[in-house]
Amino acid sequence: MVTNKQIPYIFIFFILLSFKGFSVSLLQMDTLVLYQVKQKIQDGTASERTLSAYKALISKANKLLSIENPTVMDKTIMPPTGNKHDYLSISRYWWPDPESPNGLPWSRKDGETNPDTQTNAVDRKRLGTLTSGVENLCLAYYFSNDTRYAEKAASMLKTWFLDEETRMNPHLEYAQSVPGNSKGRSSGILDGKSIASVVPDALIIISNSSYWTKNDTENINQWLSEYLTWLTESELGNTENNQKNNHASWYKFQVASLAYYLGNETLAKETVSLAQESLDQQLDFEGKQTHELERTRSFFYSCYNLEALSSIAMVGDKIDMDMWNFKSKNKKSLALAISYITPIIDGKEWPYTDIYGTDLSRLVSTLSRMSKHSKSKTYSKLLSKTIDILLKKEKSTHEKNDILDALCLKGEINI
Template identity: 70%
Template sequence: MASFKIHRYVLILFFLLSNTCFAVSPIAIDTTGLARVKQKIHDGTASERTHAAYRALLLKADTFLDIKNPTVMAKTIEPPTGNKHDYLSISRYWWPNPETPNGLPWVRKDGETNPETQTDAVDRKRLGTMAKGVENLSLAYYFSNDERYAKKASSMLKTWFLDEDTHMKPHLEFAQSVPGYSKGRPSGILDGKSIAEIVPNALVLLSKSPHWTKNDTLKLNKWLSDYITWLTESTLGKKENNQQNNHGSWYKFQVATLGFYLGNEPLVKEMVTLAQQSLEEQLDFEGKQTHELQRTRSFFYSCYNLDALTGIAVIGGQVGMDMWHYKTEEGKSLALAVKYLTPFINGQAWPYTDIHGVDFSGLIPTLVRLSKHSESNEFFGLLSQTIAILVEEEKKTGNKNDVLETLILKGAINI
């Protein structure tokens, strides 16, 4: 991109990076910052982009109002227990084996999603629908005060987690299973990422609605507590915790996020400490994320892992831990990992395989967080450049970037 275009966008972008803004915190929503956006929408002082994002949010939320609530009971493939309350999914990058008559055991094709793993026969698609629905509906309720949205979001939460006939049991023993392999896979715990990302926030946003009661919160907190117990005490959970890539990072994010929400500060500090220590293995001396670079979607997974790690850093800050400035004995840090990506934001070609091409969208949340916690303007400048690139892409395609839309509404950026 020409430098004059970048500077032009820097002049029109104002980033809300004070301590009172939402800043894409995964939990404990800062309602002061969120309320600022809401007030501007309703008094007409918000930017046209913010108003457009709000209108788009309501349209998305409307699409969820009349759908049947997702439930694990709707799958047609039974888990090994024969109990449909047990969550079941099939790992997306695995395919029937062309070398065997029955296609078993399936074989892995990294980065290539097998559409047969994403059908309604298993639960992954429904979990995604529930999470996205609850997220959109709870935000729509907050901004609009329309109880229809709160009623539906509450209903979806109760169906998935609480109702006796439809609830999911609090474990992921059969998540990301692979036909032909009988043992559970620790990588399936990644499926629970959306639960940790969305549910605590939704409960904050729904707390003033009569459709979600204190008793509902107590029941869901019990479910989340049982889920943390399974994560931390099960064999699969312990194995996932030891993974030195994005899987290990997102495991620690889940445990830290839900631990913080439920008031377990020692557990949060344990996860943040482990995440800090993991930088020694995850990064090389240049800041390359060595495990993610081996993937066929190397840029995507480099951003994906940083999203988890900086999310953990946000949580750490709320219990007095400063992961933002933490360095290993060899000088490895979050900042070093992002600095390695800087030349590619500036136009240098990505030298590793990414079969879907380089997309900077996944890097935006990390840059927003680092911009807030850095003493220099370096990451603020990178954030400006990256948003400018995405805005240019929007103009070319005519499609709004979902990441930018979400961050605008949550008060992290204002374009």
């Protein structure tokens, strides 16, 4: 006889069986919630917004089927090593001197993207195409069971990480470089956040398909292991770890996420602990993210850092470390940081510079995650109010819609 207490466990057991081999918990998505979204899409009971987001997802996935796989070998600017397998990007906020014949020295204009740094001459756009494309394809495969999407995602991953002729070397020594500066810059490690955000979950989703083998998993895990070693042992990695802003948070996220995925729970716990301790350096006693407020895009970077910290907290959930409700020795916490920034939802003016204005969609993911992990109902109310404001705005950017659609599909919000 099945008791009421047994029902949830049996339910989860059948959920895991329902998707062949999908028995490993995802890192940055809720496995059970994702399954529930899938069921609602398939039986037509999902919200209109979610169904619309699903159709958009499939449309994007269909377009991805015919694109050429991105690779680091396609850049036209050569890394200092002369080896195209080494990833290279140019820092977006740096500009050449218009009065200098060769443009040197370049200078930084915080918040102002130099379009010449974002071209296909370097690798950053291609890495973005890879990670966003793989995530899109894997979700399309999961929701639709159409193996074409798994096949293309696997092909893209193999081209970028595994194939000898096209693979990226597992380091970011030349990421976010600046012309005229031959030294590596630790800030370039930020480029790798999309790898740690997307690849582990993508591998879990496609690992059951016939297009991804156990040998493929072993090989890509070797690549990720070598990249993790570079992150934790290189001078650039050590420098980035010791920053006091979003760069350090996203660095710690990468290390914690990859360490957990690769089975190094000790390193994952150490890194989450360091992230908890870092709140004392990142926040003042009001919850201001002091280093982000110095930026010309202060609201964006404050939200961006909260996203990183909440992503680390998601990893913490896997290793029984509750970062959501953690307080440092100086009473600093995620809740304190959120409480400082959220009055803007009620109409309070943002008192710091943000040259592009304040986009509330940047808060939605953090509020959603916090609402599910805090005993306080405050975050659920703030989340609902934020979404209402966003939906009532007459002008809606593609970026905002993409954020909301992605959160609907992942089950983080329900609109």
